[in-house]
Structure formats: structure tokens, C-alpha cells
Amino acid sequence: MARIGNKQITRERLLDQGVAMIMEHGYHGTGLQDLLSSVQVPKGSFYNYFASKDEFGAEVVRHYIEPFIRQLGDYLERPELDALSALKRYFRDLIEELERRQFKGGCLLGNLIGEIGDTNETCMSALRDAFHRYRDKYAEGLARGQAEGTIRADLSAESMADLLSDSMQGALLRMKVDRSVRPLETCLGHLLDDYFRPKND
Structure with missing residues (x-):
């Protein structure tokens, strides 16, 4: 043992x-x-x-994404927070961590997609799964926000989660170029404080 x-x-x-x-x-x-x-x-x-370097890369992807999903889940389970507040707190912590790392690294998922493209199916399969799991956790929070009345209900939680996930990746790349968290803050502000809010807010 x-x-x-x-x-x-x-x-x-x-x-x-x-x-x-x-x-x-x-x-x-x-x-x-x-x-x-x-x-x-x-x-x-x-x-x-590990069976191969490709399998190692796939396991690295799974290992990397798990803490993010778990941390977001922990925020969404806090009884004192509504779903929108939980999402905002989670992203605030993420931004603070990026600042502590001085904007280095960005997102491993986006970095790997840019580097290996569609040339490594083992890693790409793990990347697709990681993106979908993370996106689904966003959708869980957004659906709860819809039920609580803080998130617009005329769009599906899944479509908004896709937009959030895709926009985040672009903002993370821009953040690396600008060496600033401002692109990420601006992206999240536009979505969580404006576009995702009910139209009568």
C-alpha cells in the first residue's frame, strides 16, 4: 500500500x-x-x-483544470452568496492571483491550443474535455443566477457560459501582451455587470 x-x-x-x-x-x-x-x-x-509524453500532456491538462473547477464550485456552494456574487468573487480571486504572478503564463489551455493546434489528438481530447467541464460549471452558476433573478433569462445559461469562456480566453491572451489585468477586468465587467444582467436592471 x-x-x-x-x-x-x-x-x-x-x-x-x-x-x-x-x-x-x-x-x-x-x-x-x-x-x-x-x-x-x-x-x-x-x-x-505515464505511457507517453502525449498522455503526460493530457494528464497535465486534467491536473491543471481541476483546482479551478473545484474552487468555482466551492464559491457556488457558499450559502451566504448568491450565484452572481459567487462568480464575481471567484473571478476577483483569479485576477488577484494573475497579478501576483505578474501576468505570466496566462491560461495553460489556451497556450496549448495555440501551440499544438490539431496535431496532437491525445492532448486535444483532454483540452476539449477540460474546456467543456469548466464551461459547464460557469453554466451551473449562470442558471442559478437566472433562477435568483440576477441573470437574464432570455438567453440560455449554456450560450452565456460559452460566451464567457470564449471571451475569457481572448482577454487572457491580451493580458499577456499588455502585462495588465485590465483586459480581463473589462471583459468580466461587460458580461457580468451588463450583458448578462436582466434587461430591466
Whole structure:
């Protein structure tokens, strides 16, 4: 049992480091030997943990998106917050974290799509799933906001979640160029404080 536990811990360390290295160097710029040495794992043992680099990339995507989905879910479950307030608090925390990182990295999902395009089906499948899961969590919050009367009801929660997800990706790219969170703040302000609000507000 301890052996299985230790292998899982090492696997998690490799995924954590994989997120950091791919954010900094890109998928193709992340070498397996550098990855292994950075977490003090013996050379040549990579395939004890992952079937291939492509499968590792897919697992990095899943590992990366999970905390965001979990954190957003935690906000949406807070009894003292309505759904719109929960979404705003979540994004405020996200923006503050981007400021702390000095706007480096952006979004791993968008970065990988731009780098690998449609050349790596294993990673692209994981990216599609991650985008859809994150989008569905947005839709959950927006649907609750509709029921609470803070979000417009003449559009579907799913279509607004798509718009939010797509707009966020563009704003994150612009943020990297401008080295400022202003594009993200402006994007979210237009959507959450204006376009998504009921028309009689």
C-alpha cells in the first residue's frame, strides 16, 4: 500500500512540475529529462508513471483544470452568496492571483491550443474535455443566477457560459501582451455587470 501511495505522490509531483514547466516553456520546450531531474526522479523512469509524453500532456491538462473547477464550485456552494456574487468573487480571486504572478503564463489551455493546434489528438481530447467541464460549471452558476433573478433569462445559461469562456480566453491572451489585468477586468465587467444582467436592471 505504501508503495502505491509513494508512486501516486511522485506522479502528482511530476504533474505539478509539468504544469509549471509547460506554462513557462511550452509543451515542445518541456523536456522529459529536465522534468525528471527537477523533481529528483531517476532518469529513464518516466514511463513508470505515464505511457507517453502525449498522455503526460493530457494528464497535465486534467491536473491543471481541476483546482479551478473545484474552487468555482466551492464559491457556488457558499450559502451566504448568491450565484452572481459567487462568480464575481471567484473571478476577483483569479485576477488577484494573475497579478501576483505578474501576468505570466496566462491560461495553460489556451497556450496549448495555440501551440499544438490539431496535431496532437491525445492532448486535444483532454483540452476539449477540460474546456467543456469548466464551461459547464460557469453554466451551473449562470442558471442559478437566472433562477435568483440576477441573470437574464432570455438567453440560455449554456450560450452565456460559452460566451464567457470564449471571451475569457481572448482577454487572457491580451493580458499577456499588455502585462495588465485590465483586459480581463473589462471583459468580466461587460458580461457580468451588463450583458448578462436582466434587461430591466
